[in-house]
Amino acid sequence: MSGEVLDTAALISWPINRMESCLVVPSQREELIRIAPEREVVVNAANLVWMVPTEESVSKASRLAIETGDMAGLSRVDLDLLALSIGEKRTLVTDDYRLQNIAEKAGIDWITVSTDGISKLWEWELRCVACKKEFPNPHMPNKKKSDWGECTDCGSQLKLRKKK
Numbered sequence: 468m469s470g471e472v473l474d475t476a477a478l479i480s481w482p483i484n485r486m487e488s489c490l491v492v493p494s495q496r497e498e499l500i501r502i503a504p505e506r507e508v509v510v511n512a513a514n515l516v517w518m519v520p521t522e523e524s525v526s527k528a529s530r531l532a533i534e535t536g537d538m539a540g541l542s543r544v545d546l547d548l549l550a551l552s553i554g555e556k557r558t559l560v561t562d563d564y565r566l567q568n569i570a571e572k573a574g575i576d577w578i579t580v581s582t583d584g585i586s587k588l589w590e591w592e593l594r595c596v597a598c599k600k601e602f603p604n605p606h607m608p609n610k611k612k613s614d615w616g617e618c619t620d621c622g623s624q625l626k627l628r629k630k631k
């Protein structure tokens with residue numbers, strides 16, 4: 468099997484030959500250089516296909532991410548990778564549980580870079596840590612994965628957690 472969409476963890480840990488003909492998004496380059504600058508040479512030498520997802524597939528990916536409640540935990544790179552997998556109908560290689568969850572929902576095959584992955588679908592909920600009021604799931608990817616703002620009722624912190 469080849470031609471999978473690779474997340475940055477795969478770019479960092481997979482051998483150069485295994486990355487042949489795999490798809491990646493241009494927004495990943497910056498992320499890679501930030502996390503593992505020493506890998507840039509390898510990634511440049513690998514025969515990767517750099518591809519921007521279509522607007523249509525980004526919309527579709529966003530819609531699904533909002534539905535599952537995973538949107539809040541996604542970065543722009545995550546959303547682009549997901550959109551590319553959906554648009555090109557390729558297997559997504561990722562250890563990110565949120566991406567696996569949405570891929571599952573989208574009917575896209577996914578494999579892990581190095582972990583076992585999730586066993587079933589889950590949904591997220593955004594709640595106040597103090598009064599437990601539930602808030603709508605955010606509709607945009609987040610820059611910081613932990614900053615969801617404050618409760619409009621009591622001013623306490625909001626936390627994203629798995630729905631039981």
Ligand SMILES: [Zn+2]
Nearest residue numbers: 595598618621
């Ligand atoms: Zn509250």
